[in-house]
Amino acid sequence: AVFAVIVVAAGSGSRLGRGIPKAAVEVAGKTLLQWALEGVIAAGIASRVVVTVPAGDTVLRQVCERFGALAVEGGATRSESVTAALSVLNEAPLQTGFSESPATSVLVHDAARCFAPVSSFKNVAEALVAGEKAVIPVVPVVDTIKSVDVKQVVTGTPARSELRAVQTPQGFDLATLLDAYSDLSSLSPEEAETVTDDAMLIETLGMRVLTVAGHADAFKVTTPLDLVLAQALYEH
Ligand code: CTP
């Protein structure tokens, strides 16, 4: 398999509330995008890397250049950003030491999960090499999860043993992911907003999605509390 990696970093980081794009926020003197790209390179599987960046950004584009990654302007939603990256995948420069062959598989990774360990990349990539078409890293859920209706009244309690929290990188056979994304343009903006991961679209096609072991370190930097955790772990 020839792997390309998409890092989505075009979000605004509204819940973090720093007033700058989340991927440009620094921990221990490095932007979250730099942490994320170091993780991608350390995994040693990416022949090409594409990064979605916010409109008007210059900081993140400079980071991309240093890692030999192609920067592309993202869209209004995460799924639109992935679409933009998919359309330029094989235009990205080759990483040193990789073959020129076009990508056959793609890993889609959140810049916000910038501390995802090599094991997450490896577990996903190995399952793809073994023939899986869609693979996602997961961890057990610690909270009891309930569903509620529009009036905030509980409608059910799914068995926690059957639930998993989903992380990235998520890995796909490229043709399969392109197929899953092909009719995304038919969604309304409200529907597009509900596409919070890529595997959802594969599930919609009725296709099998395999879970493999993720890692606690692949938590998503979303709220100010997450940034405190990141600083506690990485600033000395
Ligand atoms: N993302 C993207 N394009 C968008 C929205 C999100 O590339 N239009 C990326 C983010 O940069 C992030 C990942 O998707 O790396 C996961 O999204 P999330 O954690 O929601 O980040 P933000 O959208 O930036 O944060 P918020 O929802 O709090 O504004």
Ligand code: MG
């Ligand atoms: Mg978001």
